[in-house]
Amino acid sequence: MGRQSAVRLALGVVISGIFPVFYAISGFVLRKQFWKAMVPIFAIHVVLINVVENLVPVLPKPALMAAADIAQLQSRLSFDGVAIIIGVAVGYVCFLYASITEARRYFRVHAEMELAAEIHRVLVPSIDTKLGNFQFYGHSLPSGEVGGDLIDLAGSEERWVAYVADVSGHGVAPGVVAGMVKSAARMLLSSAEGSLHLQARLNEVLYPLKTPDMFVTFCFVACSEDGLQFGLAGHPAILHFSAKTKEVTQLECSNLPLGILPVAEFATSEVRTAKGDVLALYTDGLLEASNAAGEEFGIKRLQAELQRLGNESLNVICQSLQESVARHGTQFDDQSVLLIRQL
Secondary structure, three states: OOOOOHHHHHHHHHHHHHHHHHHHHHHHHHHHHOHHHHHHHHHHHHHHHHHHHHHOOOOOOOOOOOHHHHHHHHHHHHHHHHHHHHHHHHHHHHHHHHHHHHHHHHHHHHHHHHHHHHHHHHHOOOEEEEEOOEEEEEEEEOOOOOOOEEEEEEEOOOOEEEEEEEEOOOOHHHHHHHHHHHHHHHHHHOOOOOOOOHHHHHHHHHHHHOOOOOOEEEEEEEEEOOEEEEEEEOOOOEEEEOOOOOOEEEEOOOOOOEOOOOOOOOOOEEEOOOOOOEEEEEOHHHHOOEOOOOOEOHHHHHHHHHHHHOOOOHHHHHHHHHHHHHHHOEOOOOEEEEEEEEO
């Protein structure tokens, strides 16, 4: 009733204005664990209010009020009333402005992400087909709306190339680069060179089209009249399940990832398969899935799963591998598998 001093009023306004901002920030940053910050912030809030009340008490209430004091009190109350109305109006306008602005931004970004996700689904469809004496099955599971993994199969019954690519990073940018990889690979595979210099040509194409910190790991298996060839560019080893021995071996051919150097040579190697053998191409998202103890799924577990499931149908193997990884730990990266079986 007009007995607050200017210092106490100012401190009350500052405290009442700052702490809601702290509450909002803790909610946005911590999400479901907001209480971890809000509880101590609320405790500090209450303590400060009590400190202000004790250190800056209100003015004493007069026993009698003269006409001039009554007029001053009426003026102060009128000012307070108008200030409250203005404060509420300004706060409401700011709230509406922030809500409308954020809603527009959200729907714009959401529409862009939906479009990017649709493009990703077109670029990286599931694979389930046969070419000659080989059967193929592949599936890519992005960690978000848009992934940077790529699985693809191109060619005819006599000559084909199956490959898996993994663009570094997450989100839209790696998805765009993955689209460039597929376009460039398809163009190169349709040329006379075929898969002979696929990695080297892809490297030359991609190097100037990406940011310096981005690169692409790549692995492929190619079939021609000379048999099966494979290549790896900074990619995890291809796994080879032997239907005869029931063993799983790692096929390695070390090269730098694509896009590291403007010009580079990439080695390839040969692999021999028999009826029923399975070749597994995959991305490191399966290997890097970690459990609560921080233990990664790892290539040994992947080998054991492929050894256990090697005689199953390819779609069952692929689904079981991804389910085993999901049971082990949370997915933080895109997870892609491309399986090849000789019939």
